[in-house]
Structures are given as structure tokens and as C-alpha cells.
Amino acid sequence: xxxxxxxxxxxxxxxxxxAMRVTAxxxxxxxxxxPAAQQSPASPPAATPPGAATSAPxxxxxxxxxxxxxxxxxxxxPAHGGTDLGARGTGGIHESDxxxxxxAQVRTSLxxxxxxxVQTRQGNANPSFDDRSAMANAQRGAIFVTxxxxxxxxxGTARVYVMNDLAPGADATGLIPWDRAQAPFVSLSRKLGxxxxxxxxxxxxxxxxxxxxxxxxxxxTTAAPAIAVxxxxxxVEDRAQLDHMAPGVADAIARGAAAFRPTYVVPANxxxxx
Amino acid sequence: xxxxxxxxxxxxxxFLAVVIAAIYLPILRRNIKQAAKxxxxxxxxxxxxxxxxTVINPGDPKVKAKLFWxxxxxxxxxxxxxxxxxxxxxxxxxxxxxxxxLLAGPVDIELRTLPPDAALLAFYLLPDGTAIADFSEALGxxxxxxxxxxxxxxxxxxxxxxxxxxxxxxxxxxxxxQEVETLAGHLDLSQAFVVNANAPIGPRAATSEAPASAGAxxxxxxxxxxxxxxxxxPDKPAAKP
Numbered sequence: 001x002x003x004x005x006x007x008x009x010x011x012x013x014x015x016x017x018x019a020m021r022v023t024a025x026x027x028x029x030x031x032x033x034x035p036a037a038q039q040s041p042a043s044p045p046a047a048t049p050p051g052a053a054t055s056a057p058x059x060x061x062x063x064x065x066x067x068x069x070x071x072x073x074x075x076x077x078p079a080h081g082g083t084d085l086g087a088r089g090t091g092g093i094h095e096s097d098x099x100x101x102x103x104a105q106v107r108t109s110l111x112x113x114x115x116x117x118v119q120t121r122q123g124n125a126n127p128s129f130d131d132r133s134a135m136a137n138a139q140r141g142a143i144f145v146t147x148x149x150x151x152x153x154x155x156g157t158a159r160v161y162v163m164n165d166l167a168p169g170a171d172a173t174g175l176i177p178w179d180r181a182q183a184p185f186v187s188l189s190r191k192l193g194x195x196x197x198x199x200x201x202x203x204x205x206x207x208x209x210x211x212x213x214x215x216x217x218x219x220x221t222t223a224a225p226a227i228a229v230x231x232x233x234x235x236v237e238d239r240a241q242l243d244h245m246a247p248g249v250a251d252a253i254a255r256g257a258a259a260f261r262p263t264y265v266v267p268a269n270x271x272x273x274x
Numbered sequence: 275x276x277x278x279x280x281x282x283x284x285x286x287x288x289f290l291a292v293v294i295a296a297i298y299l300p301i302l303r304r305n306i307k308q309a310a311k312x313x314x315x316x317x318x319x320x321x322x323x324x325x326x327x328t329v330i331n332p333g334d335p336k337v338k339a340k341l342f343w344x345x346x347x348x349x350x351x352x353x354x355x356x357x358x359x360x361x362x363x364x365x366x367x368x369x370x371x372x373x374x375x376l377l378a379g380p381v382d383i384e385l386r387t388l389p390p391d392a393a394l395l396a397f398y399l400l401p402d403g404t405a406i407a408d409f410s411e412a413l414g415x416x417x418x419x420x421x422x423x424x425x426x427x428x429x430x431x432x433x434x435x436x437x438x439x440x441x442x443x444x445x446x447x448x449x450x451x452q453e454v455e456t457l458a459g460h461l462d463l464s465q466a467f468v469v470n471a472n473a474p475i476g477p478r479a480a481t482s483e484a485p486a487s488a489g490a491x492x493x494x495x496x497x498x499x500x501x502x503x504x505x506x507x508p509d510k511p512a513a514k515p
Binding site: 086087088148151152154179208214215216218220230233 | 348349350418419420421422423425428455456459460461462464465467
């Protein structure tokens, strides 16, 4: 009995160490379950956020990792907030409140698809359009989804909007102007928009089959595939009608993003067009 | 029992005062009402003068103008309605005429795309074909908030101008003389909208003198000027895809 007790502790320690090594080697790359990981970009920034210095042209020529990572981050933007209530319904329904609740469901659905989610606002804040775009532009391999509730349209329908064609604005250094950051991503945004809109049309009868174009301010300064999802509408008499739409909208966005993932090859070098 | 003399005079004076008041008060009341009505009328007159529709010259030839209002299909689209109007040949006057008719709204008010209390305050056309339409604040404050409704409003304005004023290449929308970021929180008004990219650029100067700020705003709209401005501006960083 004394003999067994002597060799037991080293054996237990050895087994623990071995288990830790196995666990470490099999750890999933998708760390979406931890809140800290959700807020931090998985890869280097793809765009220069406002206020940050831009890199010199010479620095872009330095060889970078040739790995071409795929889409793994979704920047989710519940529109409006703070004093900006957005669309207001007769029953005291405010767009800014509802999109925040929709965002929570969309986030859960996206995380179940393995995406990291960065939200532009958590509570009743109202970041500027540029601040929201900067959150997306600071990610590599991200898409941007802004959520809205309309005050028009057939209640119970949902529409996806992508930016109109923008004149490309890249200069000799490969940088594109902030004001036209969406320009190189318009065709990708359209692909993503069509994926999501197709799923929304299946779920919500009366919704258009394809994404529509509009000059949405929030999309213009976003350097990533970007869509605006607008639900109709704040004019419903009973708020529960909107609440019932949330799971369907969340599922369509998450499945649309997952279907879009293989088609989005993130440029390996900064300054490269998608 | 006889009242003293001074009391009789006092009572008589009081009686007289009551009689005068009974006659005067209704007159005073009527005068106040009339003054209020006059003031209201002058305010309305001032508003009308400010937003006075362009005078239609009966000598102008009647043409079939295409005005774009909501299609009614509830799909966010606008469709053309043919309206016979005497339109001036001058592009600025013509633009004011069609926009004022557009603001007046269709017969079916459900098909409105612009708020009924919105007004066109000014309209300019620059030699490079950039039109500047200055609307009252009601355009932004009274329109139903949302991407669909705001896009329909801009579509109805730009398509109406495209169909009736071939000289216009681009359209810049101002609200009460100011450049604004969005119409009602969604649609981007900081950029100009392409109306007709193939419109001929003529040497024609603007009929109405464009204000310096409007001219400056329009100057910033050309892609080259924007690129230079942004490249030189340290507070507008560049983005890399």
C-alpha cells in the first residue's frame, strides 16, 4: 500500500500534463464562445480607422503572409441609438430599441455558424456613421450588416439593400478614399445581399427575391462586403408581430453569411482589391 | 332714505361705465380677432411668397411631362404619370415647375413620395450640368423614416428631372441651404445623384445666381476634386480593402 502511494502522484501529474497538451492541440480556431474574443479581430486590420495614421506606400510593398484567410468576422450594426430613435410607430415602437433586440438574436445565430461577432453598439449609444464603419474597416475578413426597421412597406416583409455603384477611387498608392471605401466591395456586397434576400423571401412572403440598391449612408464608408437589412415596419399595431420576425431574420442572415463565406477570399496583402 | 347727492352721481357713473363697457368690449374682441387673422394671413402670405410656385407662362407650349410618384405596388418603386403642363424652355424654370408639381402630389395621396409640407426653396443649375435643389426642412423632418421611403423620395425627384430637363447631369440636394449627411437618417445626401450621365455639358450659365456655398458644394462633387480634397485632408483617412 505504501509502495503504491509513492508512484501515484507523479502518475496523476503526468496524466494531467498529457491531457492539457491534447486539449491545446485540438482547441477550435473559432473562439466565438468567449466574449473577449468576440470583440477582438482575429487578424490584422484591413483598413485604417479614422484618426489613425496611414502607412507609407513603401511599407505596403513589404512581403506579408501569403495566407488568404476566409470570412470569419461579422460586424453587426443596430442602427440609430441614443437620441436618434429612428423610425417611430404609433404604438410607441422605436426603431433604435427593436434593432438592438434583433441584433441579439442575429448574433446568436451567427455565432452558431462559427462567426465572431462585433457589435457597433451594445446599449443606447449612438456612434457616428464613420465610427461604425471604422469598426468594420479595422477587421480583416469581415462582412458588415446594418439592421433597420422601416416606417413603410408591407408589414411582415424584409428587404436587403446594397450600395449603388460607386466610382472607384484608388490612387497610385493603392489606398482608396474613406468616402468611397465601399467601391471595391460593391459586387461582393451584392452577392451577399442576394444570398440573404433569397432566404428572407422564402421566410417572409411578399419580400423581394433579390437585394435592392440604395444610397445608404452607412454602407458607403465601409470597406467590406456590406448590406442593410430593413424590416417592415414600425406601423404594426402589435409589437409582437415584429418580435415574431426576429428568429427568421436572424436565421436568414446567419445562413446567408455562411453561404457567402466560400466565395469571399480575403486579399492577402493590404491594398489588394478583393 | 334719500341717497346723498354724491352717491347718486357715483351710481350713475358706474352705470354709465357698465353701459360703455358692454358696447366697447365686443368691438374690442372683434378687433383683436381681426388683428390675429391679419397676422396669420401675412404669415401665410410670407410662406407662399417664399415657396411660391414658378409662374406658368400661358404662352409656354403645353408638353406631356413625366412625373414620378410611388407605383402603388408597395415594392419601393416609382412610376411615371403623364401630366400635361405648360413648361418653360429655360431649364431652371422648367425644373422648378416640374418639382413644384411633384411636391403638390398626385391625385391619390397614397402615392405621394414627398411630404405635403415640403417646399422647393431654390433651384440652381451650374454650367457643368450639376443641379442644386434646395428644399425646406420639412423634406427631412416630415418624410417617413426608412431606407425605402427615403430612396423613393430621391428617385421621384431625380427621375422627374431626368425625364423633363435633359440638361441636368447630376443632382445635389440641400436642406434649407445646408448640405446634410442624410435625408432622414438613412439615405446619403452628402453626395450628388447621377441624373443623366449623358446630358450635354453646355456653356450655359445658371439663370439664377447660385450662392457661393452652393457653388462650393457643387465644386466638391466632381470626382477629381473630391479625390484631391480627400488626399489632402488629414482628418479623412483612407481605407484599404
